[in-house]
Amino acid sequence: MFNLFGASVKYVDVIVGVLIFSLVCVFALFDVRDSFFVSFMALMLASFYLVKYRKNLYLSITLVFVIAYPFIYIVSQYLGVPYHYLHQYQENGYEYILFTSMLVFIFIFFFSVKKNVSFYLPEYELKLISTFFIILAVLIMLVGLASVWPPVTTGYGVESRSSQLFEYALIFLALGVVLKRPAFNKKDRIHSFLFFSAIAVCIIVPLLFGRRGPAMMYFWLALLVVSFNFEAKTMKIIFVLGVMVIMRLYALDRADTPFSIEALVMGSANNGSMSNHQGGVIVSSVTYIGLVEEGIWDWGVRLKMATGALVAFLPYSVHPFPEVFVHKYVNDFATIPGSGGFPFVYAFLWGGWSLVILIALGGRFLIWNKSSLISLNLCKVLVLAMFPRWYAYTLPVLLKFLFLAFIIGCLFDLLLSIKKRAA
Numbered sequence: 001m002f003n004l005f006g007a008s009v010k011y012v013d014v015i016v017g018v019l020i021f022s023l024v025c026v027f028a029l030f031d032v033r034d035s036f037f038v039s040f041m042a043l044m045l046a047s048f049y050l051v052k053y054r055k056n057l058y059l060s061i062t063l064v065f066v067i068a069y070p071f072i073y074i075v076s077q078y079l080g081v082p083y084h085y086l087h088q089y090q091e092n093g094y095e096y097i098l099f100t101s102m103l104v105f106i107f108i109f110f111f112s113v114k115k116n117v118s119f120y121l122p123e124y125e126l127k128l129i130s131t132f133f134i135i136l137a138v139l140i141m142l143v144g145l146a147s148v149w150p151p152v153t154t155g156y157g158v159e160s161r162s163s164q165l166f167e168y169a170l171i172f173l174a175l176g177v178v179l180k181r182p183a184f185n186k187k188d189r190i191h192s193f194l195f196f197s198a199i200a201v202c203i204i205v206p207l208l209f210g211r212r213g214p215a216m217m218y219f220w221l222a223l224l225v226v227s228f229n230f231e232a233k234t235m236k237i238i239f240v241l242g243v244m245v246i247m248r249l250y251a252l253d254r255a256d257t258p259f260s261i262e263a264l265v266m267g268s269a270n271n272g273s274m275s276n277h278q279g280g281v282i283v284s285s286v287t288y289i290g291l292v293e294e295g296i297w298d299w300g301v302r303l304k305m306a307t308g309a310l311v312a313f314l315p316y317s318v319h320p321f322p323e324v325f326v327h328k329y330v331n332d333f334a335t336i337p338g339s340g341g342f343p344f345v346y347a348f349l350w351g352g353w354s355l356v357i358l359i360a361l362g363g364r365f366l367i368w369n370k371s372s373l374i375s376l377n378l379c380k381v382l383v384l385a386m387f388p389r390w391y392a393y394t395l396p397v398l399l400k401f402l403f404l405a406f407i408i409g410c411l412f413d414l415l416l417s418i419k420k421r422a423a
Contacts, residue, residue, distance in 0.1 A: 036077050050064065171408065221381070379406055
C-alpha cells in the first residue's frame with residue numbers, strides 16, 4: 001500500500017513537483033489562463049503541506065494563513081461575490097499570473113523530502129545578553145507608545161497613528177531569541193517568563209493604535225518559540241486559531257463592519273464585496289500585475305523597482321528609487337485599498353518569472369539553513385517571525401530588516417570569533 005505521509009513521502013513530493021511543473025508548462029504552451037483552476041491547485045498544494053507538517057505548530061498555522069488567500073478567491077468565484085469593491089485591472093488573465101506565481105512559490109519555499117521538519121537554531125547560551133536585548137525591545141516599544149500617545153483603536157482614517165519603533169523592536173527581541181532560545185524548564189523559567197511578557201507587551205501596544213501588522217509579527221515569533229519546544233497538538237492549534245479569530249473580529253470592528261458569520265469568514269464589507277484583508281491583498285497584487293501586463297510599468301520602471309530593492313534599507317524620504325515602494329508609487333496610476341502585495345508578485349514586477357523562483361529559493365535557504373553564524377540565524381528568525389508581513393503586505397520591509405539584522409549579527413559573529421581566538 002502506498003504510504004502517502006510515511007516512508008514514501010520523498011517520492012510524493014517529487015511527483016507533486018513534476019505535476020506542478022508540467023501543468024504550468026502546458027498552460028503556458030497553450031496560453032490557457034484559468035485562474036480558478038490554478039488557485040485551486042495552490043490551495044491543494046498548501047493543504048498537502050499542511051497535512052504533511054501537521055506536527056510542527058509554526059508551519060501548521062503559517063500554512064493556514066497561506067491557504068486563506070486562494071480559499072477566499074475560490075469561494076468568491078463560486079458564489080459570484082466580488083473579492084473586493086475595486087475592480088480595475090481585476091481580469092482573469094492577471095489573476096492567473098498571481099496564482100501561478102503563488103503555486104511556484106509555495107512549492108519551492110515549503111518543499112522538503114522529510115515528513116517531520118523543524119527549524120535549526122544553535123544553542124549559544126548567552127542568557128545575560130539575551131535578557132538585555134529582550135528588555136531593550138520592551139523599552140523601545142514603550143518609547144514608541146509614548147511618542148504617539150493617546151491610542152486610536154478604531155478606523156482607517158488619518159487620525160490613526162503608529163510608530164516605526166513598534167516594528168524595529170522586533171529585531172532586538174529576535175536577537176534575544178537567537179542568543180538564548182526560551183525553553184520551558186525550571187532552569188530557564190525566568191528567562192522564558194520575561195520573553196513571553198515582552199511578547200505580550202509588543203502585541204498589545206500596536207493594537208492600541210489599530211496596527212495588526214506589527215502585532216502579528218510578534219505573535220508569529222511567539223509561535224516559532226513554542227514550536228521549538230512542543231509538537232503541534234489539537235488543543236494548541238485550536239487555541240492559536242482562536243486568537244486569529246479574535247484578531248479577525250478586531251479587524252471588523254476597526255473597519256466598522258457589522259458582525260456576521262459571512263463578514264467573519266469572508267471579510268465582506270457593507271456593500272457585499274470581500275474588502276477586508278485577503279480580498280485587499282489579492283486586488284492590490286492583481287493591480288500591480290495589470291499595470292505591468294498593459295505596459296504602463298515598462299522595464300525601465302521595473303528596473304528601478306529592482307534596483308531600489310537592493311537599497312531598501314534607505315528611508316522613503318531620501319530613497320533614490322521610490323518606485324520600490326509599490327504600494328505608494330501605484331497611487332499615481334490606480335487605486336488600491338492599502339499596502340498589500342505578495343512577495344512573488346513583487347518578484348514578478350522586479351524581474352519576471354526567473355526572479356519569482358530566485359526569491360523563493362532565497363527564502364528557502366534562509367529558513368532551512370543550519371549555519372552556526374548568529375547573522376544568518378537572526379535573519380532566519382526574522383523571516384519566520386515577519387512572515388505575515390512580507391507574505392501579504394510588502395517585501396521591501398523584510399529586505400530592510402534583513403539588512404539591519406545581518407549587520408548586527410555580523411558584529412556578534414566577529415566578537416565571538418575574537419573571543420574564541422583569545423581563549
